[in-house]
Amino acid sequence: MVNDPTLNLLVAKTSDLFGNAIEKNVREPLRYLINWGRLYSLWPVHLETACCSIEFGAASGPRHDLERFGMLEAFGSLRQCDVLVVQGTVTRKMAPRMKWVYEQMPEPKWVIAMGACAISGGLYVDSYNVLQGVDKIVPVDVYIPGCPPRPETLIQGIIELQNKIRKSKV
Amino acid sequence: MIETFEEFVKRILALLFWFILLSPLIIFPILFLLVPIFGIDVTTVNEILTASIDPIKALKLVEELGLGPSSTFFKVVAFPGFTFAALVATITILYERKLIAKTQLRVGPLYAGRFEGFLQPIADLFKLLGKELIVPEKADKAFFWAAPILSLALGASLLAVIPLSPTIYIARSDFSLLIPFAIIGFSPLVVLIAAWASSNKFAFIGGLRALHQLAAYEIPMLISILGVVVLTGSFDLMEIVEAQKNMWFIIPQFLGAIIFYITILSELERVPFDLPEAETEIVSGWLTEYTGMHFGLLQLGVYIKFYVLALLFTLLFLGGWNGPAFLPPVVWLLTKLFFVISLIIFPRAVLPRLRLDQLIRIGWAWLIALSFINLFIAVIESSLGVI
Amino acid sequence: MPKKTKIETALIESLKKKFNTTIKEEYVKPNRIKFSTTSDNFRNLAQAVKELGFDQVISQGGTDYPDNNEFRVEYHIICVSIKKFRSIIFSLMTTIPKDKPEIETLIDIWPSAEFHEQETFENFGITFINHPRMEKLLLPEDWDDIPPLRKDFHLPGRG
């Protein structure tokens, strides 16, 4: 055993240096690369819960064109999807199905709560059949207010989600 | 924290700089230890040092290792083999998305990679690499894993005998036209394995549709290329291309080219024959249960098949690498190839999907009859000495 | 009050001739005719209206009157095939006691009433006898509260 404090310090410093170098030069670029891939390739699940779906449709139309951000419109199977856009009110009948859809999606996955109804129940807050906020059953990353949100607002929300992914750990 | 693309590029450049600076200190001593083990004919250490800054010498060294551009390994792995095919497949994916978007008055991918979203397929690839792989509980696990690998293997093995120019090819065979079609014959099997192993109803229906479709369209596909064989009297792609020096076969074999084009669309499950993946009917068809890189491999396999079939169309009907001499043959080939790829992509923008019974009726009733007529035309032309 | 037109008068007269006093004319306005009858006689009235040519149920619903302890069941019938009747909406109404909320279904007379009756069943708990699908349609499968459109069902937080 070496008990010399100077030597110990040297070993510690060197390992710190190497650790930092690896952190800075290997893991960070790698993390950036993976996150970069994820944020430009958000495929939404086709789960329409209520009336906000028409503004989602309008956002994938030519004027707003979500594909600019790498979102593929109307992608088929939820097994290949990354983001669950809750398009409006979630009713008591839809809620278990939506949770099921969320559980079947592969990790990593994100949830966008689109519209006032998905955030808190919105206009239908006192209805007997409406879930007051989708965050009671699935974790939500980005809330997009509006009733319904304009496509521009939806795009803003997607950019917020991209910013969130960009800063997230891998 | 790296947060922007520029920072990332800067960091990578800095890393490269330090690597080049430090490599003589760390890597070369190791190299000197390793050289005797490989038994390379290097007389002096100095040669390695010069090679590290002189590309011509480096190339020679690599060739001595058996990895040079003329070596089999390089041909299979890089050019004109797998890497090149995968690159073309990636470009095809991007090209398809941009072309379709422009037809639909949109811009398509725009922000991934600063310029016109040209890094979009790479982003998709990185995304798929980092995704969780889900194997359904009730799936047949062995086959579920096997299908993506089989799909890619099938695509890759198609590349073996197809030449890109008189000098660029992996292997030469007298039957280089038949071999790809023999391999393509396995693709229904791969689809069926993928569909059956998923143990999903939609996948199963998709698999059965694919089986019907591929079986119905393989026969007219084979018969339609027989016309070319009759005209040249050879199954060798090299000779077929050489025979088109004066006239491309699309002129005497116009009907055959059209039948071959239609069967390509069907074989690749493109619109209007994309029934096995018809989203609004059966979710994603036989791809329904595949996640992450499984899905990526299946798609890559399909797109490599896309490349091969477009290449075959170019070689058989568009004169392959023949063209005015001011450009190298392989450039001519690639130009024609991308024209054919556009042709295959474009129906997606203007046609709806067919129904299974209509598709099978077209296949069995029309295309087979037409392909036989085409064969007769070829026989007559050959007896008249058109070519 | 605007005048009744000829068509409506003719319709009312023909119905009145058939049923005498068993049916009650609630009101007749331009394009709107409303009759009520007892729940036993309701089917006969419906049959007669159908024979006049009124062939589509545009709406079917109930209303809860807790003070009288009864439900009103109302069918709104329009005519599509005969051009001169197209402007008229026929409203047939009956009341059934809340203790025994049962009435015979009319889907053999008007098949278009099928989903409407199903909806009235789940919203009020009114059973339509002989209806093939007396089950939940819009409400969640696990709904175990009282039917929501009854007046004694209160929205959460709205007392």
Next chain:
Amino acid sequence: MPNSVMNVVDQGGDRLVLHVGPQHPGSGHFRIIVTVDGDYIVDAKPDPGYVHRGAEKMAEYRDYIQNIPHLERPVIIDASGVTLPYVLAAEKIIGVEPPVRAEYIRMIMAELNRIISHLYWLAIYGIFLGHSTMFMWPMGDRELFIDLAESIGGTRVTFSYIVPGGVRNDIPINFKERALKTFDYFEKRIKEYEKIFFNNPLMAARTEGIGVLKKDDAIRLGITGSNLRASGVDSDTRKDEPYCMYKKVDFDIPTRQEGDSYARCVVRLRELQQSMNIIKQVFDLIEPGPVKQVLGGVMRGEPGEAFVRTEAARGTMFYHIVSDGDKIPYRVKISVPSFRNLIGMSHLLIGSRLADMPAIYWSLDYWPVEADR
């Protein structure tokens, strides 16, 4: 479970039970449980209710003005079409008459909404048949009409514009010029739609003779709107029982005799042209004046009832409002066209092929949110 729809399970054998929805690219907010034998559908059970928000119950807790926003949400594509009959019924109960100019503006709004709704339908029908360009083009052109409606109503889709006593505000000054410009452009586009979609032989092969709804069946099952007109019945509430100022304008009711999916498509395409035609005539008829009758205090209805129907984008929209003299309605019964057309779906699906399901389903223009309310 009490609901027998949930109990449909695979019995083994040749038949396969497919649950299409609620998460399915071809279903929307709705589930249909189909049993297939080979490629043919032998049984189809619709399972709506995924967007049932209890609008009828909520309407019993809000006064006549407050009801408008939540009643238009279910038919968000056709927001004016769904609020117009409600407002007409509420006006009968409250006892107000809107100014003439407001009636014309209501017509403009209703017809604009019909165009917006039909274009959305056309877009989804394109993608349902696998024709992605036909999704994008109508979606893009729809934005132009949304711009027009937005300049009147203030929002993109949920206007809450038609209120008891008139409309909220007057139309902008240069609206006529802008609208005519858009119509000129769109009439050219309709020709392009015909070229790429309606006259496309593959599209015809997919829809002609598919989902044939005979005239007798259509009447018997209570089918309404464009679906009824495609089966050869020229019934349109705007002609049968004219409301607003529809008796002053001259327009055709497009009908087809075939009753198949293709006929339903073509009828809707012709209706687009008729709607533009109506708006153009309204521009000539409309005269300056007030657009709203100012009502003081809370609106109270007379005890009584009113039932009103209008022709919304999908068919006849029917409201039955019962009032007991309070400021809130006693009962609001909404009968929406989608709900009435739902019965036709299983009728048409049984016996057809699985691949024809999207072609039949969306040709009925069934909007699940509207049906569930």
